[in-house]
Amino acid sequence: MAKAKIDDKMPQPDMTPMIDCIFQLLIFFMCSIKFKVIEGKLLSWLPKDKGSQNIPPPKLTEEVAVRVTFDEKEKKLHYYLINREFPNVDDLIKEVKGALELKKASGEKDAAVKLGPARNVPMQPIIALLDACKLNNIDKVEFQLLDESGLKAQKK
């Protein structure tokens, strides 16, 4: 009787479908990849007890009120602390820091900077201002939104 031949070779699994799948996945991830960008955050607050509704224009002598405006024709930013204009953020922040220290010395421990940018100011200078506050350890920066009368005054 003829003996059955035994194939002594190792069975080879067919790798093709797996490689196909892996390549598909690879191509998917290569096409959809969007590398992580380091993004950060800067903290701020709205007045907790007042809301943003109908706040009259600030009484400028009582608060450390910072105003930023943008002249669209000249493409120039204007920085004000109370009614005094400052040529740049650094000078403004020095003055703000001094004003806050005076407030704290007079017993107002929770004195905060009230920031009121005009509506046409782009975000970059506002964030730069918050960044400068952070650099100078000014932690309390609140945004102050103007009511209709304030907005009209701002337009003028």
Next chain:
Amino acid sequence: MAKLNVDQVEPSSFDMTPMIDCVFQLLIFFMLATDMSQKELEALIPPKAKFAEEVKSDKVSTRLVANIVHEGLDKISCEAWQEMTMLDNSGRRDEILKNPFRCLKPEHWLIRIRKVNFKTPKDLVLRLKEEADLEREKDRIGNVYPSKRVIMIRADFRAPFAMVEAVMRACGDPQVAMYKLEFGAMMPQPGQD
């Protein structure tokens, strides 16, 4: 001379193992490097801030992000933005930076939360109220229970403050009362100033 028996010659095959190793390495790299968590972040250029705090990845899933982006040029006509897009596409970023704030018309900018546009203050207030109601403080201040939720305002660096103000006004609405804000900012990349 003995003839070579063709039947006995095995078909030549090359070793696939190194290639499969490399492909697996690449696959693992791309799987780890792909960031799937940023669905709620729109494609925009945030303002630069040197001293911004890094956003912790464990808080990514719970945060509420209001993106402020320019409306697409397929929807509106904006010459200023078109010019800027053209400069960007042709790699002339220096020219953009000379005069980046070209479109400051609030009607050209959108507030987008999780891929949804909010065009009216009322819609925005309703959306933020849903979010604010998830976590309220126990103590009442005035007539409202302020929300503990934090909102991140992630605006393009060229967006006008008017759009941010609209989000802030919605946050300050008594129904919402979200007073903790964060501003999305781009931290300097390693090696940059």
